[in-house]
Amino acid sequence: MSLEPRRPVEHVIECENIGKSFPAPGGGRREVVRGITLRARENEFLALFGPGQCGKTTLINLIAGLDSVTSGRVLVNGETVREPGPERGVVFQSTAIFPWLTTMGNVEYGPRMAGMGRAERRRKAQRYIDLVGLRGFENAFPVQLSGGMKQRVGIARVYCNEPRVMLMDEPFGALDAQTRYLMQEELRRVWEAEKRTVVFVTNNIEEAIYLADRIVVLSNCPATIKREYAIDLPRPRNYVSPEFLGLRKEITSIMDSTL
Amino acid sequence: MRDDNRRNQYFLVSLASVITVLLVWYACIDVLELKSQIVFPGPVKIFRTFILKLHTRSPDGATLLSHLGASLKVTMLGYLLGAAAGIPLGIAMAWNRLVDRLAKPLFDLLRPIPGIAWIPLFILLFGIGTFSKALVIFLSSFVACTVNSFTGIRQTKDVHLWVGNVFGATRNQLLFRIAVPTAIPMVFTGLRVALGASWAALVAAELLASNVGLGYMIQQSRAISRTDIIIVGMLAIGMVGAILDKILHAVEARVAKGMNVR
Amino acid sequence: MMKIRLSRGMIDVLSGAASIGCFLLLWLALTRHTGLGELIPGPDVVLAALFKGLFGKVGRHGILVHAGYSLARVLAGFAIGGAAGVVIGLSMGWSRFAEAVFQPLYRVVRPIPPIAWIPISIIWFGLGESAKVFLIFLASFANVTLNAWSGARDADRQLIGAARMLGANQRQIFLTIVLPSAVPQIFAGLQVAMSNSWATVLAAEMVRSSEGLGWMIVTGMSNNDIVQILSGIVAIGVVGFVLSVAMRKAEALLCRWNHGGR
Missing domain, CATH: 3.40.50.300 (P-loop containing nucleotide triphosphate hydrolases)
Structure with a gap:
């Protein structure tokens, strides 16, 4: 910090x-x-x-x-x-991604908590969503994703927080x-x-x-x-x-x- | 995490909270006399009234316990009949398509009407006796039991029924050996909701038209501004409701042994 | 597939119509041709009275205005009680200290049905609107508190851990994890609260009021007017149905993430 x-x-x-x-x-x-x-x-x-x-x-x-x-x-x-x-970012076995947030909401969570502005954190999150191959699923809720996709969200979420x-x-x-x-x-x-x-x-x-x-x-x-x-x-x-x-x-x- | 030391600490906080409320209540009413005892009686007066009402008939014609007995009798009558009718109907609607088609629409028509809305009709048709009150309670209990039994049976997993089929179970065996046991927790949820609804419906019925019972007692006391008796009556209503609920929990733990009851 | 599903939907509608139609016909026939007609009016009379009452007058207002009075009381008390229940319930689920403070008081108050507060609310608040709003407040407060409490307490530890690891502080964890975790449970509580509120407002209006649907059926009783009671009950059912559908729609909208499937 x-x-x-x-x-x-x-x-x-x-x-x-x-x-x-x-x-x-x-x-x-x-x-x-x-x-x-x-x-x-x-x-x-x-x-x-x-x-x-x-x-x-x-x-x-x-x-x-x-x-x-x-x-x-x-x-x-x-x-x-x-x-x-x-x-220190953790990717959990049980994914532990937030079910009430979309893919975008999950990935941008860390920067949002740190107070980063909306446009900037969205841009950043989008980069990692693309990196893990989830483009097109930004607005999907976790219940709509498969197990592998949820784990990708978990990885992108941690990457986006730059641990x-x-x-x-x-x-x-x-x-x-x-x-x-x-x-x-x-x-x-x-x-x-x-x-x-x-x-x-x-x-x-x-x-x-x-x-x-x-x-x-x-x-x-x-x-x-x-x-x-x-x-x-x-x-x-x-x-x-x-x-x-x-x-x-x-x-x-x-x-x-x-x- | 939650070790015993911590738990004791929180118990003390709870105790302090209760004592504070009682003390503030006592101080405001009995010491500072911020409100008259008639509008808001203090804890001491309520305790005295409680003891007194255990053996005095005045001013409403019966002791606390005989009011309570009268209320309980009517409630149990309506409640048990409602459960006896509602649980089988719920199961039948969930299990049998014909019953579902014919009974469900009528039931859905009945469902959004609170049980106590029937009170005026029943009193007009059948007078203010036990029958009207029991009928209102019956309806309140019946609706809750039907809805929850229906949901419970519908929760049966297809795979469990397939297993039954593979082992050659008859349709009746599937119902009584698989679907009904699955539904038991929901049936009990229904019984608990029904108990609360029955108890509330009874109080409403006794407030409106009765000559005995806890609801009658608090309504009469309002007319003569005996707030102390009203509060004693309310506490008795609450306590009995809580005890009935506890008893039902104990029964549930017995019946649903081995099933995942909290 | 499409064809089968369509025809099944049709059968549901048809059987529903048939079942309700049979019921109405039976009711009509019995009141026309047997002694029952002297006791209660037929459905045609009730529906005619309902339509007449919608735009004409029952007492001082039309049925729509009576329904409006009842609804306004419910919504006012429900808004206050729901908000207070969410705040107190969440704080109890989040802080063990708040839990220890409020739990014993809550345990005493909760088992008392809101209806049992009617007499004392009249003494405390008089005959005006505030007594009724107070009762609805009680009716919604208890259920919402319970559900917000358990919803916040049962928030997934692992999700809280995930939020901490992503850098959220305590306040942020509460707002972004505990609160949304509790929303489905809070909604379940609000739904129960709404149906309890609806029943309670009717009881309150039956005991003491000069307008509202509860007033309508209770004056029907004192004037020996069964048609007024029955048309009032139909109106009560319709409003109750609309309220529960509205709550379900709101839940579906706000808890979109909780409902599976694409």
Whole structure:
């Protein structure tokens, strides 16, 4: 929010030894995240890949500030995260787009809250609506859109708010396989057109290898870091190239051994 | 998030809120005498009147409890008959096309007329006795029960009926094993709406023409400016309405066990 | 497809007309040829009286003017009660402190049917318009408050999280997330409030008034004029129907986003 120049930081996101536990039903506490240290550089596409239901979403919520850490700390741009803020955009699995607003209304929401004038924010929103391929659906309400289109709105909405960091929580998890491939390709295209620092949570290994610069493999509950892989294949990547399949086999095998 | 400490705090706020209202009321009426007790009686006077009305017949001819008993008797009569007629009609209209075609238009004609609008007609035709009042309550209850049972049956999912069909259920089995259980929550919603409407209709009927009952009691008290008795009567009406609603909730929890009742 | 749908619509209209037509014919035949005719008039007489009354006079005014009086009272009380209900309900749903303050008071007042306030409203406000507007205020306030309250309280946590992440502050979250989330529920409350208000104004006019549709049917009762009562009831039904259709149209317009389908 401040107008002073951004302090140069080496890592846009720094998670230092963070842990999170919730009160368990029936007493005690349930540990969901344990001792995770994680860093992301400017414009890096980082995938968090892991099995099961717990841990990954919590990790995203901690970075987003939607939830608070029980131990350790999260820094974004060198500042401790305490609550949600516009420099960290989240794309939710359940889309969480506002059902009473049109596509345009959803995408321009962030700038509108920040007090940007109508004409300017409309122009800006239109750019991102076009970028995610929703031209012609500006005045449609979410009930009129398909699952993939809703997720596009969610992505455009976050892009339009120009966050430093984009956090994506299994954004394509609820889509059918065909749409999922399509959306992976779309996201790659959009991200290469306008690079951002992305933390992308997924339980789909192909998706992680197709999109990410680096994959962090998490263990099942409580989530800890098992291994990291840097992926330096040129984009767009080929799902059936030997390198792709080799990586896929390797990561899958270390997952199997932990289950 | 909402831990016990917080909850206790808010309970104290609620308590403070009630006490403040009572104190302000007491201070304005009993201490500062901003309004005369005749127009706006204080809390102490209302409490005294309440105790007194439990065993005194004056000035309206019956104790609080006998007024209450008379009101409850008529309400229950009309309410239960209305439910007994309305629920089957609603189910039949939703399930059977012929009944729907023939009964629905007549029912839609009846629906926008509030039950209490029938009071003058019934009193003129049948006098001011129990029958007229029960008939008004019957209509109020009947309409609410029919509408909600109808909606409930119409909410049955086709896929559930297909499953029934696949397993060779007869049409009656489909109705009683699938559609009716689906409709139960809505039927209870109807019963609750009907109860509120019945209780209100009873008060209206007793205000207009009666010689006993809580509505009669508050109307008589108005004529002689006994505001304290009016307020006691209103509180009794409210309390009994709330208790009846609670009882219905308990019944619902029993009947609809395992179905997603809030 | 088109052909089938069309003919089905036709059947609905025809069966509706047939059902209502049969009812009217039966009513006519019974009043013409049996003893029932001495008790109540036939539909022809009632409709004739209605048309005559629309432009002629029933008491001091035509039926249209009586309906206008009743409607004006309803709309005035409904506007005030609805607005107050929305404000208090939303604040209760948004702030746990406001919830703790208002909840116990609301719990005491809500179960008392607005009709039971008629006697005391006459003592407090006299026989003029303000007593009636006060009653309609009560009738609409209670339902709207309840629905605005639960609508705001049940606003989707994830949507609130999304708004915070996009940079909205508390005030903006309330205005752009909590408020629109509650709108469908508020509308449901307004619809119930409207039909309760309509019933309440009739009751109030029946107890004490010198014009309005409630006055029309109650003077019909005291003058032994069943034709006046029945034509009044028909007018009440028509206005009630128009009010509920108007509320549904307003809801469809304002909650467009809530109705699926292209």
